[in-house]
Amino acid sequence: MNWRMVLFAAATMHAGMAACLMSGKVVDAETGKPVVGARVSADPLGRPFKPAIVRLAGLQGVFCFERLETGVYKLISQRAGYMPLVYGGRLGSTEGMELNVDGVTEAPAMTLKMTRAAWLTGTVTNSNGELLENARVALWHRIWDSAEHRWNSDWISRFDSDDRGAFHFGPLAPRIYYLSAEEREDRAGLDEKGQPTPGSGPATYFGGSFKFERASPVTLEPGQEAGVTIAILPRVAGRSLMARLAPGVERSE
Numbered sequence: 001m002n003w004r005m006v007l008f009a010a011a012t013m014h015a016g017m018a019a020c021l022m023s024g025k026v027v028d029a030e031t032g033k034p035v036v037g038a039r040v041s042a043d044p045l046g047r048p049f050k051p052a053i054v055r056l057a058g059l060q061g062v063f064c065f066e067r068l069e070t071g072v073y074k075l076i077s078q079r080a081g082y083m084p085l086v087y088g089g090r091l092g093s094t095e096g097m098e099l100n101v102d103g104v105t106e107a108p109a110m111t112l113k114m115t116r117a118a119w120l121t122g123t124v125t126n127s128n129g130e131l132l133e134n135a136r137v138a139l140w141h142r143i144w145d146s147a148e149h150r151w152n153s154d155w156i157s158r159f160d161s162d163d164r165g166a167f168h169f170g171p172l173a174p175r176i177y178y179l180s181a182e183e184r185e186d187r188a189g190l191d192e193k194g195q196p197t198p199g200s201g202p203a204t205y206f207g208g209s210f211k212f213e214r215a216s217p218v219t220l221e222p223g224q225e226a227g228v229t230i231a232i233l234p235r236v237a238g239r240s241l242m243a244r245l246a247p248g249v250e251r252s253e
Contacts, residue, residue, distance in 0.1 A: 020064040024110035026057040034061025038079040045072045070103045082114040092173040117171030118220035122228035124161045131165030140178040153212040174222045178215045179206040181230045204232045
C-alpha cells in the first residue's frame with residue numbers, strides 16, 4: 001500500500017469539505033436523545049424575500065450549514081410531535097437569539113433542546129348530559145399583573161365544538177391551562193319576540209365555576225393528550241355546576 005497516496009487523498013478530501021459555519025445537535029429536552037429528522041432552518045433576518053436555508057438532523061441529531069451568506073440569522077427547529085423551537089428563545093416564542101454570520105468564521109456548536117407537544121381534547125354537554133354542537137370553548141392561562149399585583153386570565157385561543165360536541169386544542173406547550181365553555185346564542189333558539197335567547201348563563205369554567213379565579217387547572221405534560229368533559233349549566237339558584245376530567249387525567253391542586 002502506498003501510504004503517501006492514502007495521506008494525499010485524505011488531505012485532499014478534508015480540504016474539499018466545507019466547514020460548518022453553523023452546526024450543532026437537536027435533542028429531546030427530556031431524554032437528551034437525538035431528534036432524528038428534525039427540520040433545522042437558518043432564517044435570514046432583515047431580508048423578507050430571502051428564503052430560509054434548511055437542513056435535516058441526521059441519525060445523531062447533527063446538523064451542519066456549510067455555506068451561508070453574510071448576515072444575521074435566526075435558527076429554528078421543527079419536528080412532528082414537538083413544539084417549534086427558536087434557538088435562544090422561550091418555548092412557544094417566535095423570537096430568539098440573533099446569530100451573526102460573516103461567511104468565514106465557524107460558530108460554536110449549538111444544542112437545540114426540543115420539547116414534545118401536548119394536546120387537550122374533550123366534549124361539551126348541557127345539564128342533561130346531551131352533547132352540544134357549536135358551543136364556544138376557550139383556552140386560557142394565568143399571568144401575573146404587576147400593575148394590579150394579582151393573577152389575571154390570559155386568552156389563548158377558542159374552538160367551536162363540532163356536531164358531536166367535541167373540541168381539540170394542540171399542539172400545545174406543556175404547562176398549566178384553564179378551560180371555559182358557553183353555549184352560543186345563535187344555537188339557543190328564539191323567544192316570543194324572535195330574539196335569540198341565551199342557552200346558559202356566563203361561561204362555565206372547568207371545575208364548576210362562573211369565575212376564572214375558581215377554575216380548576218389542567219396540567220399538560222410533554223407528549224400528553226388529556227381529555228376533558230365540561231357540562232354547561234344555566235345560572236339557577238340552588239344548582240351547582242358540573243365538570244369532570246376524563247379517565248387518565250389527574251386534577252391539579
